[in-house]
Every structure is written in C-alpha cells, then in structure tokens.
Amino acid sequence: MEFGIMTVGDVTTDPTTGKTPSEHERIKATLAIALKAEEVGLDVFATGEHHNPPFIPSSPTTTLGYLAAKTQRIKLSTSTTLITTNDPVKIAEDYSVLQHLTDGRMDLMMGRGNTGPVYPWFGKDIRDGLRLAVENYQLLHQLWREDIVNWEGNYRTPLRNFTLAPKPLNGEPPFVWHGSIRSPEIAEQAAYYGDGFFHNNIFWPMSHTKQMVELYRQRFEHYQEVPAHKAIVGLGGQVFMRKNSQDAKREFRPYFDNAPVYGHGPTMEDFTSQTPLTVGSPQEVIDRYAGMREHVGDYQRQLFLIDHAGLPLKTVLEQLDILGEEVIPVLRKENAQGRNPDAPSTPARGSKKIMKVEDN
C-alpha cells in the first residue's frame, strides 16, 4: 500500500501571524515539502492543478519535472489533472515526457475541476463537465495506446493520422486514477477502463465515501470480469499531529477556524467526527486511518493533505517528520495485517482486459 501527500497549492494568510507568503515562496515551499516527503519515506507526492488565484500550481508537469530530477524514489502524481479544460493531446504529451523523465516513477489522477469561471477561460462550459471528462479521457486513453489515431469528437478539432510523441515508456501507458467526490458516472468510468478510483473524502462523511467506492468496485467486477477486490482504490485524508493531543488541537484550531472551504462553519470537533480530519496525537491518527479499510476494503493509496490553510512551511515539515517516523510505519503494518493476499498492493491495472472504444 502507498502513503503520500497531496497539495492544493493555496496561498493563504497564516491566521496566527497575519503573514501571507508570496507566490514565489509558496512554490518554493511546495518543492521543499515534496523533497521532505521523499526524505521521510513517503511513497507519493501529488499536486493539484488550478488556474486562478489564490493557487499556484497552474503548470503541474513543470513542478513534477523539477522534482523528478531532485528525487530518486518517490512517485510523482497529480490531484487532480483537469481532463475537462486541458486538451487531451497536451495531457498525453506532457505526461508521456514526465513518464520518461521519471523512468516511470509517476501516475496521474483525472478530475473535472469545480470552479465555474475557469471553464470559459479555456473555451469550455462547466455544464458540459461530465461529457468533457468522458470524451477527453476516451481520446487520451486512445492516444497512449494506438500508433495512429484518427479521432473525432464534440469538443476538440478532429485528429487525422496523429501519432503521439513520445510514446509511453516501454509501451506501457501511465497508470490513471479518476477522482470524483459525488459523480457515479466517474466511478463507472474508472471501472470501465480498469483504472483506479480516488475518493477525495476530506470534506465528506465516510458513509458517502463507502457508497461511492462500493459502486466502483461493483462496476469494476462487471466490466473487468475480475473480483471486486482487484479494483484500485485511493482515499484522501487530513491530519494535524503533536505529541500531545491537546497541543495539536490548540495549535491547529486557528487554521481550522479560518480555513478556506470549511472555515467559519462547524466546530473542529464536529468536523473531525464527520470527516476524516484528525487532529491529535500520532496514535489517534493511526487508530483512525487503520480503520479506513473497514469501510472501503483493502485499498492501495492513502494521500494526506497537510499543507493548506496557511500552515507555515516549518510546521508542515514537522508534520512530515511525524508522519514518516511515527505514523506511516505503523499504518503499513496495520494494513498488511489480514490483508486479502489477492488485493493489489500498489496501483497497477487490476485487469489485463483492454477496453477499446469503437472507431468511428
């Protein structure tokens, strides 16, 4: 099983000091966080993609390409790559190059993006989000598998005799996750292609996550004709730890109370009981996350969000130390115990069946 971190890349004022990092500082901090993740033994670093302030990751493969040169072991990934507003041909090219640069030490996660105004900036409409995700991925899937692509769709200029360069490393396309919080169509899409399904549950109750993962596993069994436990599942998570539980709560509370998205809403106590956010001692985090597989089955990837809401770099690096030294080693053991030996240990296609979409 893989453990890692995912960053949103938000530039947020630290509510305890009033200091806002510059975009430059935030970009450099992101790199430091990724390098530290490798140093403390994490398996994955994933970056989001955003095309509006207050976010900095508008060009993920630039960042990941830099990190590829600076790291040796950690897998580089995305959380998510916008399959709706990016040209699928450009995604195929960018991530093919990244796959070669990293010697295959990468994968990527498709997402739709939920910021309405971003779509028109790229000539798209958020109301077409699902159709874009389906059509664009169909093309991306084809580009990574067929030598000569002839293609026509509704949202992009047709391709005649197009050959992708460079081709995927050793002819093996990058592993793809499909991330969605509430669209069953995306769980179905992941199942159809035999790809991974990532439920970013950080703002959601476990009952909902469980439902979505169950649907994906069922449909995976249906399309891939293999048992449901062969499906590839990833979950989000959010933690803040200190040696003493009360210290963690005291320190994180102002960040929670002012955080983008959920700040100025429920109390930290309510939110931690409703969502996977865990603020406390390393042991509390271990207890909570060792229990995740009871809801979704043996899964393959756990990504934590640890660097948002204005937390200073120093604090984030300390969190990584705690994760790497005290939490992940125990979680690895816990998740290995009693694990179905047939469940894939890491993300890889759970089936050899290739879904080929009819040529038109």
Next chain:
Amino acid sequence: MINITIVQAGLREPSSTAMLASLMRKHLEKQYFEAGQGVQFNEINLREYTHAIMDSLTVGFPSGELASKIQKLEESDGLIAVTPIFLASMSGLFKTFFDTLSQDALKSKPTLLGATAGTSRHTLALEHSVKPMFSYLKASVAPTSVFAATEEWGQSTHIEERVSTASKELIALIKNYDKRDDSKPLSFQELLNSKQNP
C-alpha cells in the same frame, strides 16, 4: 402508511407558526383516520437545527440528525411547510433550509404551504415570495395555502376552514403522487456513446 414531513420555522415559544403547523397535522390525522388510513409525521422544527443548517451551507453536506431528517423528507409522501413572514418574505432560516436540499429533493412532492405574520397586510407574501421557490423546486403545491395573521387566531373558524380545505387538497395530491424518479441522469454508457450519435 402515509408519511408526511412537517417543516416549520417558528422561532418563539409559543409560536403561531408551530400552532398553524400542528393545526394542519391535526386535520390531516382526522381526515386520514376517517378514510381508514394510517399517517405518520416527520417533524422538522428548524429552530432546533439552526447551527446544523448553517454548517451544512459552509461544508456542503448536512450531517447527523439533520441529514436523517432530510432523507426522511425526501422519502415522504407529502410535505407541509410553514414559515413566519419577515420583511414581506419567508424567514431566512426557512429559505436557508431549502437552500441546502438537492435540486430534485422536492420534485413533484405534494406540498401544503402555510405562513403566519403579525397583521393580514402580509397575506399575499405566501403567493408572491414563498410559492415561487416551491415552483422552482418543482414541488406539487396545493392550490390553497394557509395564511394566519395574529388577529385571526381569535376569530371563529376562519383558519380551521382554510386548513380543512387545504388538507383535502394535499390528500388528493398525495393519492396521485408517483414517487418513482423518471429523471435519471445519463448513464456512463450513454455519455460514452453520445460522441458516436450526437
């Protein structure tokens, strides 16, 4: 067994809004009893969920007891919704509760509307400001809605008559209500094929 959800946004104790809602409940119980049919009620007194409703707005999902109340509402055969009139419109709490529901939660749902206010000058607020929201949500609203001004509570049988008429209308709507959802979203296969057959 018929299941009816009562949403009422009364704030004070005692509350004329709660009184109107319970009057509606009483009439429905009586009419269903006379018809030999059982009815049960899922009561959502919004004041008890004030914080939960705001939290649901900020985080994007309802949780705990509010979530199970909303689920019961969605599964109900009918809805009674009663609000005080503030500033010529429904109360903010009432509106916010409905803001947190999914777009289809009230689709075709037989609905009886009621409102209360200090004076009868607010009578048409129900028609002008409350009804349009339920029309937008595609609820099936009973033609008679019940407005009760403070002064009317002392007057003979005025309110009772309207509640009786409105209850009968709600029962008729419930009789013809088909809960099956005919608006299923496009399946993945349909999405996948839509390129081939635009």
